[in-house]
Amino acid sequence: MIILAATPIGNLGDASPRLREALSEATIVAAEDTRTAVHLLRALGIENRPRLIALHDHNEREKAEEVVALAVDTDVLMLSDAGMPTVSDPGFHLVEAAVAAGVRVSAIPGPSAVITALAVSGLASDRFTFEGFLPRKPGDRRAALRALAQEQRTMVFFESPNRLAASLQDVAATLGDDRRVAVCRELTKFFEEVKRGTAAELAEWAAAGVKGEICVVIAGAEARAADPETAVDQVLALVASGTRLKDATAEVADATGLSKRDLYQAALAAKPAAPGKQAGTTANGSGNAIRSTLSSD
Structure with a gap:
C-alpha cells in the first residue's frame, strides 16, 4: 500500500510512535526531499536506511506510476518535508495514481500546520x-x-x-x-x-x-441580510429541486442572516396553494406579508 505519513512541522517531539515504527520498518520511502528524510531518520535516532525515491512537485506526475507499481508488492512510505503529504505538499498525484490502479492508500496522521x-x-x-x-x-x-x-x-x-x-x-x-x-x-x-x-x-x-x-x-465575512423576497425565492427554488422546506430554509437563513423561523413562515405563505385553496394565503395572512414578516426581525 501507499502510506502517507505526517512528519513534525518543527518540534521533533511531535513524531508519533506510529511514524517512528513505520520509519524503522520501511523498505521504500518516497520523499519530497531525500536529504530531509535522511535528516529526520538521524534526528529520531532511527538506524534503518530504506531505499529513497525523490517525489516532489517537479517530477511527481512522471514518478507516480513507478512508485504505485512498487506499492503493489510492498508498502511505500510517503513523506513531505513537514506535515501531511498532499496538503499543499506533494502526494496528491501519487494518491490519484494509486486509486486508479486499485492500490490501497492509508495514512499515519499527525502534525498539521x-x-x-x-x-x-x-x-x-x-x-x-x-x-x-x-x-x-x-x-x-x-x-x-x-x-x-x-x-x-x-x-x-x-x-x-x-x-x-x-x-x-x-x-x-x-x-x-x-x-x-x-x-x-x-x-x-x-x-x-x-x-x-x-x-x-x-x-x-x-x-x-x-x-x-x-x-x-x-475571519470569515459576516453574513449579510439578503432582500427578503429574494431569500424566499431561493428557498422555493431549493424546495422545487427536491430539498425539504425545513432544510432549504436553514440553508438560506445561514447564508443571509435572516431569521430561520420568519423565513420558514414567509416561504409557507409564498408556496403555491394546493388545489381548491387560494394561492399565496396561509393562516398568517396573504403573500403580501412576506416582506413585513422578514423585515421585522
Missing part, C-alpha cells in the same frame, strides 16, 4: 477553508482575495515571510481594515508566536519584517 494555526488563532473553527498560498503577483493576489470577500468560513493560508506585509496590506484593502486576522509564526518551534489583530494592525506590524514559517488565519 493548518489545523494547528486554526486552533490557536482565536477565530471561529467550526467551519473553515484552506486556501494554500496566495498568488505572488500583487494583482493576482488582490483578485484572489476579492473572490473570497463574501466567504463566511474562517480562511487559512500559507505565506512567505517576504510577502507577508504586502499580503496583509492587500487583505486590508480588499476585505476591510477591520477584518480580524491571526498570523501564526514558527508553530511548535522555540520562537512560536501568534499575533492577533485587525488586518490593518497586522499589516503595520509586519512592515518591520517577519521571519520563519507563516500561517495566516482570516
Whole structure:
C-alpha cells in the first residue's frame, strides 16, 4: 500500500510512535526531499536506511506510476518535508495514481500546520477553508482575495515571510481594515508566536519584517441580510429541486442572516396553494406579508 505519513512541522517531539515504527520498518520511502528524510531518520535516532525515491512537485506526475507499481508488492512510505503529504505538499498525484490502479492508500496522521494555526488563532473553527498560498503577483493576489470577500468560513493560508506585509496590506484593502486576522509564526518551534489583530494592525506590524514559517488565519465575512423576497425565492427554488422546506430554509437563513423561523413562515405563505385553496394565503395572512414578516426581525 501507499502510506502517507505526517512528519513534525518543527518540534521533533511531535513524531508519533506510529511514524517512528513505520520509519524503522520501511523498505521504500518516497520523499519530497531525500536529504530531509535522511535528516529526520538521524534526528529520531532511527538506524534503518530504506531505499529513497525523490517525489516532489517537479517530477511527481512522471514518478507516480513507478512508485504505485512498487506499492503493489510492498508498502511505500510517503513523506513531505513537514506535515501531511498532499496538503499543499506533494502526494496528491501519487494518491490519484494509486486509486486508479486499485492500490490501497492509508495514512499515519499527525502534525498539521493548518489545523494547528486554526486552533490557536482565536477565530471561529467550526467551519473553515484552506486556501494554500496566495498568488505572488500583487494583482493576482488582490483578485484572489476579492473572490473570497463574501466567504463566511474562517480562511487559512500559507505565506512567505517576504510577502507577508504586502499580503496583509492587500487583505486590508480588499476585505476591510477591520477584518480580524491571526498570523501564526514558527508553530511548535522555540520562537512560536501568534499575533492577533485587525488586518490593518497586522499589516503595520509586519512592515518591520517577519521571519520563519507563516500561517495566516482570516475571519470569515459576516453574513449579510439578503432582500427578503429574494431569500424566499431561493428557498422555493431549493424546495422545487427536491430539498425539504425545513432544510432549504436553514440553508438560506445561514447564508443571509435572516431569521430561520420568519423565513420558514414567509416561504409557507409564498408556496403555491394546493388545489381548491387560494394561492399565496396561509393562516398568517396573504403573500403580501412576506416582506413585513422578514423585515421585522
